[in-house]
Amino acid sequence: MTDSTGELTAKEIKKRKRRLPPPDPEALPGLVDAHTHLAACGGRTEADVRAILDHAESVGVEQVVTVADDMVDARWAVAAAHWDRRAFAAVGLHPTHAADLDDEARAELEQMVDDPRVVAVGETGLDYYWTTRSDDCADPTTQRDAFAWHIDLAKRSGKALMIHNRDADRDLLDVLAAEGAPETVVMHCFSGDRAIARECVDLGYVLSFSGTVTFNNSGELREAALLTPDEQLLVETDAPFLTPHPYRGQPNQSYCVPYTARALAALRGVDDHELAHTLGANARRIYKFPLR
Template sequence: MTDASAETSSASGAVSDTETMSNKAAKKRRRREPPPDPAPLPGLVDAHTHLAACGGRDAESVRAICDHAQAVGVDQVVTVADDMVDARWAVRAAEWDDRVYAAVALHPMHAQDLDDETAAELEEMARHPRVVAVGETGLDYYWPGRSDDCAPPEVQHETFRWHIDLAKRVGKPLMIHNREADRDLLDILAAEGAPDTVIMHCFSGDRNVARECVDRGFILSFSGTVSFANAAELRAAAELVPDEQILVETDAPFLTPHPYRGQPNQSYCLPYTARALAAVRGVPEAEMAALLGANARRVYSMPLP
C-alpha cells in the first residue's frame, strides 16, 4: 500500500468512526425526545396510563398532561397504580382534574407488599368514587429470577386472588397485568370466579389466548405494541376482538407506538395507536376512535366529557 493509499484509508476510517459516533449520539438524543403531536383524533380515552411516572405529581403537571392530550382528542385518562405510593398518587390525580380517573392495586412485582394494613388502605381507595378499577394486578413470570425485588409466583398467586375478591366486593372492573403467565392467570380467574368486568391491560397474547379471553367476555386493551413491526400475531389478535370488547391505552411512559418506539410516551400519543388499530381492523379512523372512547366510558362507568 502506498503512503497516499494508507492516508486515504486512514481518513476513511476516521470519517467512518465519526459517523458511527454521530449516529449513536443522534439515536441516544432521539430516545430522549418526545414524539411529535399526532393529528387530532377526537373522542378517545386513554384506558391505562401512569401519570406519576410521566411527571404528573402535582395538580399543575397533571393539568398540563391532560391539556396536551385533550388538544389531540384524548378527553379522559385512567391513571394506574403499581404500588402503594403510586396508588395514593393516582387517587390524588383523579381529585385534581376531572379528566382523570384512577385504578389502584399492587402490581404482581410488589405482591409481597400486601398485608393487613395495605389491604385495608387499598380497599378504602378502591371504594373512592374517582377510582374506576382495581388494577393493575395479575401475574408476571418474566421478572422472578431476573429481579431480587420481584415477588415469587406463589406470592403473586395469593395477592392476585385477593384482588379478584376485592374487585367483586367493590363492584368495579378488574384490570389485569399478564406477562408470560397466560395459563396460570386464566386458571386462577376461572377457579376464583372472575368479576363481571375483566380488562386484559396491554394485551400481549396470541390469537388463541385472545379467543379464550373473548369467549370469557373479557375486555382486551391494546397499547403501542400492536404497531410494532414484529407484532403480527398481536395484530391478528386485535383483528378478531368484537367491537364491544376492545380498548386502547398508552401504558405511558412505556411502549410508545411505531415509529417512535423507545421515545417517551404520554397520553397525547394515543391517536397513533388508535390509528394502528383502525388499520388492522379495516375501519375509518374516526369510527375506531368513537368506538374505543365509548367502550372505555361504558367499561369504567365514566361520564361524557
C-alpha cells in the same frame, strides 16, 4: 460523542432522538387512554397533571385512567383523579409488589375503591418474567395469593379488574377461573397470541391494546386485535412505556393514543374517527365513568 471531524456519531444521534417526545398526532376526538401512569410521565403535581391532560385533550384524548403499581402510587393516583376531572384512578398492587399486600395495605385499598374517582382494581395479575430477573420480585405463589385477593375486591366493589400478565397466560386464566372472574375484566396491554385472545374474548374479557400492536415484530398480536369484537376493545398507552411505531423507545404520554388508535383502525379496515368513537365509548362504559 463526536467523530474525528467533530460531527455527531450515528449512535449519539440515535441516543438523542430517543430522548425526544414524538410529534403531536393529528387530532382524533373522543378517545380515552385506558391505562397510563401519570406520575411516571412527570405528573407529580396538580399543575403537571393538568399540563399532560391539556396536551392529550388537544389531540382528542379526553380522559385517562392513571394506574398504581404500589401503595405510594395508589395514594397518588387517587389524588390525581381529584385534581383533574379528566383523570380517573385504578388502585392495587402490581404482581411484582405482591409481597407488600399486608393487612394494612388491604384495609387501605378497600377504602380507596369506595372513592367514585377510582374506576378499577389493579393493575394486578401475574408476572413471571421478573421472577427470574429481580431479587425484589414477589414469587409466583405470593403473586397468585395477592391476585386472588384483588379479584375478590373487584367483585365486592363492583369495579373493573385491571389485569397485568407477563409470561403467565395459562396460570393467569386458571386463577381467574378458579376464583370466579368479576363482571368486568380488562386485559391491560394484551400480549397474548390469537389463541389466548380467542379464549379471553369468549370469556367476555376486554382486550386493551398499547403501542406494541404497531411494532414490526407483533404480527400475532395484530391477529389478536383483529379477532377482538368492537365492544371488547380498548386502546391505551401504558405511558411512559411502549411508544407506538415509528417512535418506539421515545418518551410516551397520553397524547400519543391517536397513533395506536389509527393503527388499529387501519388494521381492522374501518374509519379511524368511527373507531375512536367506539374506543372512547367502550372505556366510559367499562370503567363506568360518572357523568360530567
